[in-house]
Amino acid sequence: MxxxxxxxxxxxxxxxxxxxxxxxxxxxxxxxxxxxxxxxxxxxxxxxxxxxxxxxxxxxxxxxxxxxxxxxxxxxxxxxxxxxxxxxxxxxxxxxxxxxxxxxxxxxxxxxxxxxxxxxxxxxxxHRELKAEVDRLKSKNKFSRIIGKSSSMMRVMEVVEQVAATKASVLITGESGVGKELIADAVHELSDRKDKAFIKVHCAALSESLLESELFGHEKGAFTGALARKRGRFELSHLGSIFLDEIGEINQSTQIKILRVLQEKKFERVGGEDTVEIDTRIISATNRDLKEEIEKGNFREDLFYRLNVVNIHVPPLRERKEDISLLASAFLADFVQENGRQIEGFDHKAMLALHNHGWPGNVRELRNCIESAVVMCKGDVITPEDLPPSISQSADQDCIKICTGSTLADAEKHIIIETLNSQKGNKSKTAEVLGIGRKTLHRKLGEYGLDI
Ligand SMILES: Nc1ncnc2c1ncn2[C@@H]1O[C@H](COP(=O)(O)OP(=O)(O)OP(=O)(O)O)[C@@H](O)[C@H]1O
Ligand SMILES: [Mg+2]
Missing domain, CATH: 3.40.50.2300 (Response regulator)
Structure with a gap:
């Protein structure tokens, strides 16, 4: 410019x-x-x-x-x-x-x-351009709160839109913090059930017996403390949708009961004999690999297939780096407003650090990072010093770009030259960084005609 x-x-x-x-x-x-x-x-x-x-x-x-x-x-x-x-x-x-x-x-x-x-x-x-882009995305897609422009997120949103209109069960998979709950919200909000109840159950947070009575309700006197009949979450979600979060954590007996709801749309309250019939849309989520859990015998295969009629996989943030600056700008605008601060954006080093970081905690980690940066920031621009140390360190790593279409040999040659450069020509250090022996490095340099 x-x-x-x-x-x-x-x-x-x-x-x-x-x-x-x-x-x-x-x-x-x-x-x-x-x-x-x-x-x-x-x-x-x-x-x-x-x-x-x-x-x-x-x-x-x-x-x-x-x-x-x-x-x-x-x-x-x-x-x-x-x-x-x-x-x-x-x-x-x-x-x-x-x-x-x-x-x-x-x-x-x-x-x-x-x-x-x-x-x-x-x-x-x-920042103004990004803000405009955020606003544009918000008004353009119906997923008002889902921010992203990577092709993988675009695909996710396409599937959400397509599946929302149907009654098919949806299983949302992905690492912790990728936005599974946000996707579940969108599936409900875009469906014709949007004006009816959307009930969320965090399956991992409740003990085995509590979970059953939460899900299916109980009759008066079903157990000590059951002073009155209580309707369960399934019943409350009648005509609407239910979100079973952390579905991978539930035990075998509850799995069987949920399977029956999926198959027959029926269940009994705990301690009761009356059969309750419901019409509900089931959305579930997990960060576990359910296929693996099936192999280990922890999860029922029949239940898996019933839940997983449509699978929506939300990729980790490190695999859609194009979303980082957009998400960061959107979160910055939110927290700046929330804290009444005047911060215009990120300086280039801070932006680089955000890009280079691996984000094991995904979007949630990015959001927390921006919130703390807004609090820590003394000036009107976020600098690497305002970011948590583990993230600001990422600014110092140099990135090299290897394009698809390169051969493995090209990529290898490229990374060897760049590492050698960053180590100022020191071959022992280069070998160490690359995790290979000095001899191997020499051989490779020879192969590539670089052994000067
Ligand atoms: N694409 C996105 N746009 C805007 N905010 C997002 C996006 N993805 C995630 N978030 C935000 O990141 C945080 C984590 O998202 P969410 O709770 O949906 O993740 P999750 O996949 O359900 O995580 P967990 O497996 O730990 O339950 C939330 O504050 C959510 O609003
Ligand atoms: Mg969640």
Missing amino acids: KFNLLVVDDEKNIREGLGTSLEMDGYNIYLAGNGEEAMGLLNTNDIDLIITDLRMPVMSGQELLKKVISSYPGMPVIILTGHGTIETAVTAMRDGAYDFLTKPVNLDRLTLLVKRALRGRELMIE
Whole structure:
């Protein structure tokens, strides 16, 4: 991104001198001799930052500043001022200038100031774009709370939409924190049962006997403490949906009872003989590999097939890295609002750290990380120091990109060269990092014609 800078000063030598110096820093420069000329250029060009003198004929710096602030909110304006006019500069800051420098201008300070102001602007633009994208996604898809643009999440949402309209049982699988519950919510909300009950049962949180009476209810006197008849969760979900979370944790006897509900849509309350008939949509979730549990004899195969009419697998975050910045921006906006903070975005190193991290706790871990970063952040941008140490360290790892279509030999050659580079040519260290012996490294370097 090449930025456009506008330098305004009535003294030709000064504006041209500053212009040349900033041009060497890699910016496009526009020059103006007074406020009026400056406004003309602003209206016809895409200017990113203004550096202006205060005292100028025709239209002063103060007047220019006021016009810019009202017509181009967020535009950084750096004020240049002679020694005698410090007070005016302070007023200018109050009026919304980004900062001021006294003349004669120290070019190093100016360079730094410009860089800082533009970095903020860049982040703001990036953040605004992401926010717009989040809003667009929110309004476009009906999954108002599910954020993601990776192809794998798009596919998940497609399946959700397709299956929601049916009565088929859905089993949602995926690691902890990937968003299984959010998907379950979407399946219910997009179905024609959305106005009826959506009952959630966390199967792992209850003991065996409690779970049964929770699910199926009990009659008065069914056990000590059963003072009245109680309707169970299945009954409460009649005409709506039920979400059986952590279904992999339930014991054999409850498995049989749930199987019967699936097969016959019938059950009895604990301690009762009356048969209750229900019409409910069953959504379940697990982070276990149920096929493995079946092999181990812990889970009934017939129940598995009944629950798993449609499987929705939510991939771990590390396999859909495209979602990270979008999720991070959305969570940032939420927590910034919740905490009443003014944080514009992430700096590049922080973003890199978020990208490089493996996220074993998936989206939940990312969300917690952003919440703590908002609390820890002292400035108006999140830096790696604001992130938990385990995550900020990830910024220091260099990533290399290997494209699909490369051969294994290409990839190997690539990673050897990059590691050798990062170890500054030290072969013992390179071998150690790569987890191979020095001899093997030498042989491979020879094979690739790199053994110099
Ligand atoms: N795609 C997403 N967009 C927005 N928020 C998400 C997304 N995925 C997950 N989250 C958020 O991450 C957190 C964890 O999600 P959720 O509870 O659905 O995960 P889970 O897969 O059910 O985890 P567990 O297996 O531990 O129960 C929640 O706060 C949820 O709102
Ligand atoms: Mg869950």
